[in-house]
Amino acid sequence: MARHDPNIGENRPVIRQLDEGAVNRIAAGEVVERPASAVKELVENAIDAGATRVAIDYADGGKRLIRVTDNGCGMTAEDLPLALSRHATSKTSGEDLLNIHTFGFRGEALPSLGAVARLTITSRATGEEAAEISVSGGRLDKVRPAALSAGTRVELRDIFHATPARLKFMRTDRAEAQAIAETVKRLALAEPFVSFTLTDCSSESPRTVFRADAQTGDLFDALHGRTAQVLGRDFAENAVPLDTEREGHHLTGYAALPTYSRGSAVQQFLFVNGRPVTDKLLIGALRGAYADFLSRDRHPAAVLFVDCVPKLVDVNVHPAKSQVRFRESGIVRGLIVSGIRHALAEAGHRASSTVAGETLGAFRPEPAPEARVYQMDRPTPRPATYRPQGFAEMEQPSVRSEREVARRADEHVEEASHPLGAARAQVHENYIIAQTERGIVVVDQHAAHERLVYERLKRQMADNGIASQALLIPEVVELSETDAALLLSHAEALAELGLGIEPFGGAAVCVRETPALLGEVDARALVSDILDELTDLGETTALRARLDAILSRVACHGSVRSGRRMQPEEMNALLREMEATPHSGQCNHGRPTYVELQLSDIERLFGRS
Known part of the structure; x- marks a missing residue:
């Protein structure tokens, strides 16, 4: 029995060319899923422009306002309309898509944002006058003069106003703001030599949500300082450094001790050639590296960077560029597993410092006002011949000779100098x-x-x-x-x-x-x-x-x-x-x-x- 398909009429469907506005709105559905996606694209553009300072402002979880300001190379008045054209980019010629050295390369972000929101770009290149251009729902205005000292400012208002159905799928302002913060933190870990500031402008008094000043020194020192800024000092103090290489693939970063484990995978940050990714191969390798040390309900914490020749990895797999495909996936997985296990083995018997903190936190000392110090509470000077008592010394004097007691005391003094x-x-x-x-x-x-x-x-x-x-x-x-x-x-x-x-x-x-x-x-x-x-x-x-x-x-x-x-x-x-x-x-x-x-x-x- 033939099933009636309401999508097929009596007449043959006609193939039509979609207009540019529809194409951009469709592309926006792939590239810009939520306000955090827009922040990611704009901040990556700023970093690609050579910025050393990036300021991100948002209001109402990014639904009402997203503004990204940087001190990068900027654009000229002639560049602005071209930047809003689909598939226009300065980051690649398109001849070799396997040799990508930048965050962006498709030229889709700005036209996609302009198709679903009210977008204004103000920019000034060195030696040029500042200029500004606006686009709303895909309608482009003329370039006009503006005031800006250097760099670029991109202001995005009323995201998805041109596609109101998408707004129904947005989460609460708090959830969207949290997603923006997570996105900025990932990019801050990827670029430790760049300063980041994230500000919530929802109220009359803007509030700084996150701040990470540019780090100095070599890469490991800079990354260590940045992990302390992003993940907290507990992670920085309880992580071991990684620096290993195998067949053209280089693994660097920090992996936390097993006793510094988390209840979820919230502190797992993975990067491929500096690009933040959520690749299942890398996540599985990280899990496998700790399989010998953690139960199934605990998750490791790590910041891992895998670097290789661009031609050994395909970053053009997903529209959001969050997934990659390695030519030699087995080598990468083995590198992560062996690199982490070797680093944890070198840590020896070390356990995380947070264990002691949690233990001390379990104690409940009785709060008391400032008390006077009595003579009996003052530390008593120890004589030069003092030796701490151990098991042998606590026995009755008749059991062991004085010489045996002294020998055992010497042993206890020596043993006390060991780490444990x-x-x-x-x-x-x-x-x-x-x-x-x-x-x-x-x-x-x-x-x-x-x-x-x-x-x-x-x-x-x-x-x-x-x-x-x-x-x-x-x-x-x-x-x-x-x-x-x-x-x-x-x-x-x-x-x-x-x-x-x-x-x-x-x-x-x-x-x-x-x-x-x-x-x-x-x-x-x-x-x-x-x-x-x-x-x-x-x-x-x-x-x-x-x-x-x-x-x-x-x-x-x-x-x-x-x-x-x-x-x-x-x-x-x-x-x-x-x-x-x-x-x-x-x-x-x-x-x-x-x-x-x-x-x-x-x-x-x-x-x-």
Whole structure:
């Protein structure tokens, strides 16, 4: 039975050429989704013009007003009408779209904005007079003289007034303002040597929402300072620098320690050749780099820059230029995973400083007025022969000789100079209290030992390989020809992980061996999971993740249990091994294994500072 289609009449539809206004409004729907998109395009134009100062003003979440002012090279009166023409740009000749060195290159932003809003551009080039041009709903006015010292000012009013249906899809002023702030922060991270100011002009008294002054020094110093401005000093203090290269791809930036994790992906900033992107390949690689350190409900924080020859990446994939396509995606993913893991390993047992801050915040000292200091509260001068007491000294004098007590005291003094100090006590049969030169350390013995055992098992597996078990009856898995070819192209890498596969005629593959660690395994489901990752990312981590999960469970059951009383020697041995083992600052689930409290912070809790 034929279905009636109301879109097809009796007469043949006629092909028509859309007018320029309709073309621009359609393009605006792709390029300018919301006020934050307009801010992104205008600020990128300012940066491409060589600006070192960019000021962004908005009102009512950008719906009523968006104004971007810069001190860039500016435009002449003759340039202004051309800048509002579709596909007119100074950033590329169009001959080589794989050799892009600027943010913009399509010449769509300004005409698209002019098609859906009231747009005014005022600009002055060096040695020229300032000029101004306006466009409203696609109707262009004449160029007229204006007053401006240098650079360019773009003023956008009543966005989407020419397409009122789009206004119905706008969110609240607060939500749109927040999106604008996030956009500006991403661009501020991309350009640490440029000053940014974001101002809310919704009321009679404008309010500065965000400010980031231009940084100085080398790139790493500038980026470190900019991350502190954008993400806060906690991120800057708890992030490790990245600087690694592989086959023409260069990775730089900062990655936060696993114990400085977030409840959502709000502090993940990714850039390709300086361009902010939200690429799923890079996001997946970042997640994979922390897979060994974070539980599924926690998200890493990082600012990553991937730089390569422009011809190795296609930025002309999405109208908003937020996605890219790498020629060698596997190299990029491997670079991010290995670069971050190597940097975190060099951090050793270090845990984030915010752990101590959260611990201190959990205390509730009783507020008290300024109290007089009694004699008994004054610090007592210590004699030159003073030695801190440890476990040995707290025993009865008759148990050990004075010489043995002095020897043990010397050992405790030496151990206290280590980063994690000397063990002084064990409380609730789970927490080790250690004294350092600057304060105390509280260690979760089970979590710490679990991480140590896990790292030991991983090293053993890397040294000795992954044992495989032959299936008594090999399992044949039917696939499509494309999937079979894709899976077999990674057969050698899978064999190193204990999974043996081979072609079985047609589009089928035969699974003959599986990793012994996994025990009884559903080979068909495992192959399906691996194929999903290979199709999505170009490589697979599913099998490695399963093996690591098994090792993590083995480490949990093989570690020191909570409730076990430990001897002083055992506690100190645990502390020394933590200091020598990478990643020991967090357990297998990303929680801290120890908390360090400075003596000054402890004294402040008791009002002694």
